[in-house]
Each structure stands twice: as C-alpha cells, then as structure tokens.
Amino acid sequence: xxxxxxxxxxxxxxxxxxxxxxxxxxxxxxxxxxxxxxxxxxxxxxxxxxxxxxxxxxxxxxxxxxxxxxxxxxxxxxxxxxxxxxxxxxxxxxxxxxxxxxxxxxxxxxxxxxxxxxxxxxxxxxxxxxxxxxxxxxxxxxxxxxxxxxxxxxxxxxxxxxxxxxxxxxxxx
Amino acid sequence: xxxxxxxxxxxxxxxxxxxxxxxxxxxxxxxxxxxxxxxxxxxxxxxxxxxxxxxxxxxxxxxxxxxxxxxxxxxxxxxxxxxxxxxxxxxxxxxxxxxxxxxxxxxxxxxxxxxxxxxxxxxxxxxxxxxxxxxxxxxxxxxxxxxxxxxxxxxxxxxxxxxxxxxxxxxxxxxxxxxxxxxxxxxxxxxxxxxxxxxxxxxxxxxxxxxxxxxxxxxxxxxxxxxxxxxxxxxxxxxxxxxxxxxxxxxxxxxx
Numbered sequence: 001x002x003x004x005x006x007x008x009x010x011x012x013x014x015x016x017x018x019x020x021x022x023x024x025x026x027x028x029x030x031x032x033x034x035x036x037x038x039x040x041x042x043x044x045x046x047x048x049x050x051x052x053x054x055x056x057x058x059x060x061x062x063x064x065x066x067x068x069x070x071x072x073x074x075x076x077x078x079x080x081x082x083x084x085x086x087x088x089x090x091x092x093x094x095x096x097x098x099x100x101x102x103x104x105x106x107x108x109x110x111x112x113x114x115x116x117x118x119x120x121x122x123x124x125x126x127x128x129x130x131x132x133x134x135x136x137x138x139x140x141x142x143x144x145x146x147x148x149x150x151x152x153x154x155x156x157x158x159x160x161x162x163x164x165x166x167x168x169x170x171x172x173x
Numbered sequence: 174x175x176x177x178x179x180x181x182x183x184x185x186x187x188x189x190x191x192x193x194x195x196x197x198x199x200x201x202x203x204x205x206x207x208x209x210x211x212x213x214x215x216x217x218x219x220x221x222x223x224x225x226x227x228x229x230x231x232x233x234x235x236x237x238x239x240x241x242x243x244x245x246x247x248x249x250x251x252x253x254x255x256x257x258x259x260x261x262x263x264x265x266x267x268x269x270x271x272x273x274x275x276x277x278x279x280x281x282x283x284x285x286x287x288x289x290x291x292x293x294x295x296x297x298x299x300x301x302x303x304x305x306x307x308x309x310x311x312x313x314x315x316x317x318x319x320x321x322x323x324x325x326x327x328x329x330x331x332x333x334x335x336x337x338x339x340x341x342x343x344x345x346x347x348x349x350x351x352x353x354x355x356x357x358x359x360x361x362x363x364x365x366x367x368x369x370x371x372x373x374x375x376x377x378x379x380x381x382x383x384x385x386x387x388x389x390x391x392x393x394x395x396x397x398x399x400x401x402x403x404x405x406x407x408x409x410x411x412x413x414x415x416x417x418x419x420x421x422x423x424x425x426x427x428x429x
Contacts, residue, residue, distance in 0.1 A: 009241055010377065010398045016237050022225055024232035038236055045240045046247065060218055067224035068189070068217060075189045108383075109225035116222050131188040132223045138185050156184040163219040 016045060019063070022109070023070045029133050030074040040077065044070045063109065075135040116166035124159035131156060174198040179209050187216035309340040312352060319345045327355065327407060327420035335389075337418050339407040341369070349401040351379045351394065355409060355418065358382075358389040362411035367393055371403045379407075 023044050027037030047069050055065050117125060130136045138156060142149040179202045185191040186199050203210045313322045320342050327337030337355040344350065353367050365382040380393035409418040
C-alpha cells in the first residue's frame with residue numbers, strides 16, 4: 001500500500017496483476033462493451049491510487065475494497081449512460097483456459113464465489129444478479145417482477161447472509 | 174435515519190444500488206453506529222464475493238501500460254527512470270519462467286511444488302551457503318552475462334527445523350527477479366508471504382505461498398519491475414504475520 005500511495009509503478013503493476021482481470025470482467029458484465037470495460041478498469045486503478053490512504057486492512061480485505069470501488073464506479077456509469085447495452089445475466093460460465101502467474105489468485109476467488117452462490121436459491125440468484133450485475137434497485141426489481149418490495153429486500157438480505165456464511169465456512173481452512 | 178431504517182437499506186447499500194438520496198444518510202449513520210457498521214461491512218464483504226463469479230475475461234495487453242501512464246500523469250513527482258530499462262519486461266518474465274523450468278519446476282508456475290525432495294541438510298553455515306549457491310547455479314547461469322546475482326540463506330529465529338534460500342538477479346532490463354525456496358514449514362501456518370526489503374525497511378511483496386509439498390517446501394519466483402540492487406533482506410511471514418524465516422543476500426560467485 002505504501003508503494004501504491006507513492007504511485008510506485010511496481011505497486012500499481014502488482015495490484016493490476018492481481019485484480020486487473022476481475023475488474024475488467026466486471027466492466028464487461030455491467031457495461032457490456034470492451035471500450036467501457038477498459039475505461040472502467042483505468043478509472044478503478046486511478047481511483048485506488050487516489051484513495052489508497054483510506055484503505056484500512058482492519059476493516060476488510062484488499063479485494064473487497066478494490067472490487068467495491070470497481071462495482072460502485074460501474075453502477076454509477078451504468079445509471080449515467082442511458083445508451084449502454086445491458087449484458088446477459090450469466091453468473092456461471094464455463095471455466096476458461098487456465099491463466100498464468102498472479103491470476104491463480106483470481107481462480108481461487110472465483111471458486112469461492114461459485115461455491116457461495118451455490119448456496120442460494122434460484123430466486124435469490126436471480127435477484128442478486130439483477131441488483132449486482134445490472135445495477136437495479138430493489139424497487140426496480142419489484143416493479144419489473146411484480147413482487148412486493150419487502151419480498152425483494154428480504155431475499156436480497158437473506159442471499160447476502162448466505163454468501164457471508166459460506167465465506168465464513170471456508171475461511172478457517 | 175435510525176438503526177431499523179438503515180438496516181433495511183444495507184443490502185442495497187452493499188450491492189451498490191441504494192438510492193442516492195439515502196447513501197449519505199446511511200454513511201453518516203455508519204460513522205457512529207458500530208453495530209450497523211459491522212453488519213454493513215459483513216454484507217459488503219459478501220457482495221464483493223460476487224465480483225469474482227463471472228468467468229474472467231482478458232483485458233487487452235496495453236491496458237496495464239495505459240493505467241501506469243495515467244497514474245504517472247497525476248502523481249506530483251514522476252520517478253527517475255533510466256532510458257531503455259523498460260524494454261526488458263517480457264524478456265524478464267520469460268527468463269524467470271525459464272529459470273524455474275531449469276530448476277525442475279512446472280513451466281509457467283510462479284508458485285510451484287518441487288519435484289525433488291529437499292537436499293540433505295548441510296552441517297555448517299558455509300556448507301549451507303554452498304548448497305544454496307549450488308541450488309541456484311543453473312538459474313544464475315541462465316540469467317545471462319549482464320546480470321548480477323545475490324544469494325542468501327533463510328533461517329528461523331529459534332531452533333525450528335525451517336530453512337530456505339533466496340536468489341535475486343539484478344538485470345539491466347530494470348525488471349529484476351527473485352526466487353525463494355523454503356523447506357520444512359508447517360502447513361497449518363499457511364499462507365506464507367514472502368517479501369524482500371531494502372536497508373531502510375522498504376518491502377516489496379514477492380509471493381504468497383499457499384501450497385507446500387510433503388516436506389513443507391515450495392519454490393516461488395517473481396519478476397519485479399524495479400532495481401533490486403539494494404534489496405538485501407528476505408522475510409517470510411506466516412498467516413498471522415509472524416516472521417518464520419529471514420535472511421540477508423550476498424553477491425553470488427560468478428556463474429560457471
């Protein structure tokens with residue numbers, strides 16, 4: 001983090017080596033085009049450098065901090081850009097060719113994410129995907145699916161709690 | 174906004190889709206309410222898990238350089254760079270991969286298990302140093318004539334049966350390489366983190382060791398985009414941040 005604060009090339013490269021791919025992937029998922037994903041990725045790492053001093057390891061993991069920045073920027077852009085094409089809702093794809101080097105970390109994180117998602121019901125998966133990957137609010141989801149707002153909120157909460165519990169189960173290993 | 178109202182909105186807040194009008198009030202509440210703050214952090218962490226769910230897509234190769242350039246444009250004092258030093262990045266990556274291959278590891282494995290069992294324990298410090306040189310000799314030879322190598326033993330602070338060795342290859346390309354081997358480490362204390370530091374204590378992470386072979390050994394290597402000439406101390410810490418191995422690097426004898 002000290003290196004990142006100083007704008008040290010090696011520190012930024014290290015951060016990019018670890019998170020460049022998932023951030024870019026998130027951009028593709030939420031924004032739907034390579035150009036938008038590249039712009040998002042650039043903005044995310046620039047923002048991470050600017051905000052590096054605010055990162056507190058006591059509050060959470062580096063991955064949580066950085067991917068939250070990425071997601072917030074992506075959702076902001078999604079809401080702002082009216083002409084953006086929405087991506088397909090696919091949470092679980094085939095595993096791609098094994099990437100090299102730092103990206104082993106990404107595979108581990110992905111494995112954990114898929115295991116956590118496996119704990120959710122289909123309804124919870126669908127709601128989570130709509131909120132997280134399409135930037136839809138609970139009210140928007142409720143109106144689109146014609147279900148009560150309270151039900152949407154309850155399912156979102158229960159889904160996140162299930163994911164959290166799944167994460168807790170794998171952490172002691 | 175009171176606690177029930179905040180908690181009602183925390184799932185959407187964690188998912189990044191809370192109403193913009195609510196966000197400020199939620200953040201203000203979280204600033205003083207520890208209980209809601211804890212729930213918010215838990216939900217945020219769960220939400221962040223989702224970021225890794227989609228199958229990874231590969232960004233274009235030039236994107237990394239664009240990001241580096243954008244940070245350079247914004248930072249107040251650009252670093253001093255030596256002309257021509259940037260050229261060697263790809264060469265350096267290839268070199269460290271080749272070095273690991275030469276050392277008997279899987280091709281392309283930055284983190285790899287060793288194929289061979291640990292060597293017999295040399296009895297004296299000098300013999301151990303010689304063994305470390307021997308272990309890295311082929312890597313040093315493959316690094317080319319314009320490089321400088323430094324080697325050191327890694328030892329525990331107590332009488333634990335842990336040991337290791339480290340090699341740094343300083344290259345004219347400016348992308349230097351670190352190779353570290355460890356032996357005898359307990360699996361229960363994984364993951365181990367390997368870092369290299371200069372005399373002022375400035376540390377650069379080298380690798381996270383998540384996998385050990387049956388003898389508690391592993392070998393890791395990394396290309397680092399900086400001049401490591403002054404980085405002479407290697408530190409290995411366990412999952413709780415406790416130092417398990419340290420060592421100081423000395424110039425290696427000429428390869429051959």
